[in-house]
Every structure is written in C-alpha cells, then in structure tokens.
Amino acid sequence: MAKLITSLALHFLIFLAIASTSIKAQCDYEMIVNTGITRGPSDYKLGVIIEAIGGEGTINTTNLIKNWGAMGRGYTYFLPNSSDKFRTKLPCMPNNFCWIAIKGKKGELNPHWYINNITVSTKGPGVINRMKTFRFLEEIVTVYPDASHGECP
Ligand SMILES: *[C@@H]1O[C@H](CO)[C@@H](O)[C@H](O)[C@H]1NC(C)=O
Ligand SMILES: *[C@@H]1O[C@H](CO)[C@@H](O)[C@H](O)[C@H]1NC(C)=O
Numbered sequence: 001m002a003k004l005i006t007s008l009a010l011h012f013l014i015f016l017a018i019a020s021t022s023i024k025a026q027c028d029y030e031m032i033v034n035t036g037i038t039r040g041p042s043d044y045k046l047g048v049i050i051e052a053i054g055g056e057g058t059i060n061t062t063n064l065i066k067n068w069g070a071m072g073r074g075y076t077y078f079l080p081n082s083s084d085k086f087r088t089k090l091p092c093m094p095n096n097f098c099w100i101a102i103k104g105k106k107g108e109l110n111p112h113w114y115i116n117n118i119t120v121s122t123k124g125p126g127v128i129n130r131m132k133t134f135r136f137l138e139e140i141v142t143v144y145p146d147a148s149h150g151e152c153p
C-alpha cells in the first residue's frame with residue numbers, strides 16, 4: 001500500500017513538474033505596427049487580440065501602449081509613416097499567429113488610419129521562433145468595434 005502511494009505521489013510530482021515547466025516557459029514577443037500615410041488613434045487605450053493556430057496561447061491585451069509600448073516616454077504613437085515597436089513577455093505559444101484584431105471603444109479607432117502592416121514575432125529558449133506579417137494595406141473604415149486581419153485554419 002505504502003509503495004502504491006509513493007508511486008502515485010511520484011507520478012503526481014512528475015505531472016506537476018511537466019505542467020509547471022510548460023506554464024513557466026516565457027517568450028519575448030514583439031509587434032511592429034507600420035502606419036501609412038494617415039495617422040492612427042491618439043487615444044491610446046487600444047486592445048489587441050492575436051490568435052494562434054489551434055487557439056492555445058491567444059494573446060489579449062487591453063491597453064496596448066501601456067502594457068507593451070516600447071518607444072519610450074513621451075513618444076507619440078501612430079503618426080503617419082511610422083514604425084512603432086511593442087514588446088512583452090508571455091508564455092510561449094505552440095503554434096504560429098494567424099489572426100489579429102485591434103479594438104477600441106466607440107470612437108477610439110481613428111477612421112482613415114492607414115495601416116500598412118503589422119508584424120508579430122516571438123522567440124524563446126528551446127522554442128521555434130515565430131513571425132507573421134499581417135498586410136493590411138488599407139484604411140480603417142469602421143470606428144467600432146475592430147479592425148482585423150488574418151485567417152485561422
Ligand atoms: C510593411 O510596411 C512597411 C512600410 O510601412 C514596408 O517598408 C515593409 O516592406 C512592409 N512589410 C511587408 C512584409 O509588407
Ligand atoms: C508619408 O509618406 C507618403 C508616401 O511616401 C508621403 O507622400 C507623405 O507626405 C508622408 N507623410 C508624412 C506626414 O510624412
């Protein structure tokens with residue numbers, strides 16, 4: 001009996017070890033937004049959702065500039081013809097990115113904001129590096145609820 005319990009406990013510990021290493025593996029994420037000839041929103045509380053193939057590891061940030069902004073203090077984001085960087089650390093995702101949506105509350109997404117493209121990438125220890133460029137090449141015509149691109153299988 002004691003032997004059985006020890007064996008069960010051991011299995012449980014191994015299970016915990018595997019579960020926690022897969023939860024703890026953190027990757028560096030980077031997103032680059034290339035704005036075209038018209039500027040983007042100046043109200044910065046944009047949300048971004050980036051879906052991964054298979055759904056596991058989907059990213060959902062509700063305040064992009066505050067949480068991910070990597071251009072330093074005092075920088076004005078989304079000016080015309082600019083390339084703005086965003087960075088964060090998150091659990092590594094098993095598959096590549098397949099869909100992106102930028103969300104704002106009503107009126108926050110500047111209509112006519114021309115997005116050339118958005119590149120998202122991730123890298124981490126022992127993980128295949130992932131990168132995807134979403135080529136928008138279009139103005140945002142909707143004010144609400146979002147601008148999205150990509151297709152998930
Ligand atoms: C993304 O847009 C920038 C200009 O804003 C351009 O230089 C770059 O080549 C584009 N990248 C892709 C992959 O289309
Ligand atoms: C952005 O680039 C376009 C095309 O190169 C140019 O016509 C326009 O004047 C630029 N706008 C600004 C604000 O730099």
Ligand SMILES: *[C@@H]1O[C@H](CO)[C@@H](O)[C@H](O)[C@H]1NC(C)=O
Nearest residue numbers: 047048049058059060061062
């Ligand atoms: C993203 O997060 C916000 C706030 O936590 C939540 O309201 C929203 O439903 C989430 N969206 C998705 C697609 O998970």
